[in-house]
Amino acid sequence: MKKLLITLVLIFSVVSKIAIAQVRTPETIVLIKAGRLIDVRAGRILENQGILVSGERIKAVGPFADIQRSAPANIKIVDLSRSTVLPGLADCHTHILLQGDITAADYDEQLLKESIPYRTIRATVAARTGLMNGFTVMRDLETEGAMYADVDVKTAINRGVIPGPRMFVSTRAFSATGMYPLLGYSWELKMPEGVQIVDGADNIRRAVREQVKFGADWIKFYADRRYFIKDGALHSWVNFTAEEMKAMVDEAHRLGRRVAAHAMGWDGIDASLKASVDSIEHGYGLDEGLMDRMVRQGTYWCPTIYVGVYVAEGRAAAGAPIWLAMRDLEAKAFGVAVRKGVKIAYGTDAGGYAWTENQAKEFAYMVRYGMTPMQSIQSATINAADLLEHSSDFGAVEPGQFADIIAVSGDPLRDITELERVRFVMKSGQIYRNDIGR
Numbered sequence: 001m002k003k004l005l006i007t008l009v010l011i012f013s014v015v016s017k018i019a020i021a022q023v024r025t026p027e028t029i030v031l032i033k034a035g036r037l038i039d040v041r042a043g044r045i046l047e048n049q050g051i052l053v054s055g056e057r058i059k060a061v062g063p064f065a066d067i068q069r070s071a072p073a074n075i076k077i078v079d080l081s082r083s084t085v086l087p088g089l090a091d092c093h094t095h096i097l098l099q100g101d102i103t104a105a106d107y108d109e110q111l112l113k114e115s116i117p118y119r120t121i122r123a124t125v126a127a128r129t130g131l132m133n134g135f136t137v138m139r140d141l142e143t144e145g146a147m148y149a150d151v152d153v154k155t156a157i158n159r160g161v162i163p164g165p166r167m168f169v170s171t172r173a174f175s176a177t178g179m180y181p182l183l184g185y186s187w188e189l190k191m192p193e194g195v196q197i198v199d200g201a202d203n204i205r206r207a208v209r210e211q212v213k214f215g216a217d218w219i220k221f222y223a224d225r226r227y228f229i230k231d232g233a234l235h236s237w238v239n240f241t242a243e244e245m246k247a248m249v250d251e252a253h254r255l256g257r258r259v260a261a262h263a264m265g266w267d268g269i270d271a272s273l274k275a276s277v278d279s280i281e282h283g284y285g286l287d288e289g290l291m292d293r294m295v296r297q298g299t300y301w302c303p304t305i306y307v308g309v310y311v312a313e314g315r316a317a318a319g320a321p322i323w324l325a326m327r328d329l330e331a332k333a334f335g336v337a338v339r340k341g342v343k344i345a346y347g348t349d350a351g352g353y354a355w356t357e358n359q360a361k362e363f364a365y366m367v368r369y370g371m372t373p374m375q376s377i378q379s380a381t382i383n384a385a386d387l388l389e390h391s392s393d394f395g396a397v398e399p400g401q402f403a404d405i406i407a408v409s410g411d412p413l414r415d416i417t418e419l420e421r422v423r424f425v426m427k428s429g430q431i432y433r434n435d436i437g438r
């Protein structure tokens with residue numbers, strides 16, 4: 001009886017504390033005054049708009065005067081009347097646990113001389129950098145040997161321990177024996193692996209379950225390697241058998257996870273499409289036949305143009321001139337893919353280059369290679385949300401969506417590089433950056 005009484009008292013005190021906590025933190029309501037607002041879904045720009053934010057979500061959007069009239073009196077106004085406001089950006093291909101790897105030596109050094117805790121500390125800085133540059137969403141496509149540290153970074157962000165984007169993580173990624181770094185060391189040494197090495201359909205199914213168990217939101221695998229040009233087209237060696245790839249994608253889909261395939265050459269892309277992957281990463285060797293298949297299957301392309309440009313010269317100097325050819329092939333393929341209506345999601349491979357480079361540099365290349373500025377913005381907002389299956393949560397400034405909102409001073413539809421100078425960042429209704437008026 002005494003025990004029961006103590007329990008009841010304890011329950012009461014816990015319940016009353018929760019109640020007090022709720023009373024003490026009412027939902028913050030703010031009204032954003034947007035001089036120009038990019039309506040990404042309709043592909044147009046609206047003027048003098050009001051965005052009512054309640055807690056972490058957007059409650060109403062419309063002409064400023066109307067929204068202000070319906071809002072509580074004395075509401076806090078965030079004045080972005082001289083700015084262009086748009087939804088937070090999404091980068092669908094990052095590596096927060098990598099700090100640039102132009103050469104194999106750069107890569108090996110990080111895996112051999114940096115501990116996973118050290119790399120994770122640097123990853124928290126990368127996550128913050130991404131957010132401050134306006135990227136409120138990132139799909140991080142594997143930790144490059146840092147095991148499940150991406151899940152920990154995501155948890156720390158979600159719990160408010162560190163600032164960062166909404167993370168969709170893929171943990172360790174897959175490749176087969178002998179087909180991913182670290183390579184070239186004496187057989188006497190037990191070297192760390194940049195991915196989870198797995199062979200055989202049954203083992204692959206088990207490994208997919210293991211990654212999902214430890215927090216993978218996505219499954220990533222390396223479909224090909226050893227890129228070469230034949231008859232003017234980029235080809236590659238495929239890393240897995242058709243049976244292995246099929247097992248991987250099938251098991252991931254069974255567990256409600258989508259699959260991203262690193263596929264550079266025609267052969268890797270072909271094999272990935274046959275296995276019904278959800279996104280082709282890089283895809284430098286895409287030809288018209290493959291593009292038509294992607295349109296039919298609804299497969300996304302994450303082109304990662306800038307990283308190819310960034311590493312090409314360095315890798316050519318280190319003895320791999322193929323990177324120059326791949327860079328130029330992709331420049332041609334991109335415009336064709338846009339015309340054909342291939343679904344394109346913004347992805348940079350940041351981490352493949354140093355995090356000191358702004359992830360927004362990809363936009364200028366997309367526009368140079370054939371997209372309108374609006375299309376490039378859509379690739380990083382509504383298209384990305386569609387790929388991530390969260391179209392009702394982010395990707396547009398609309399009622400019901402998370403209040404993930406950014407602003408720039410100029411007009412990115414006239415000069416897309418404005419997105420490299422983000423001045424205001426709100427995520428889930430919380431302001432992380434506000435340089436407007438400074």
Ligand SMILES: [Zn+2]
Nearest residue numbers: 095141349352
């Ligand atoms: Zn990558």
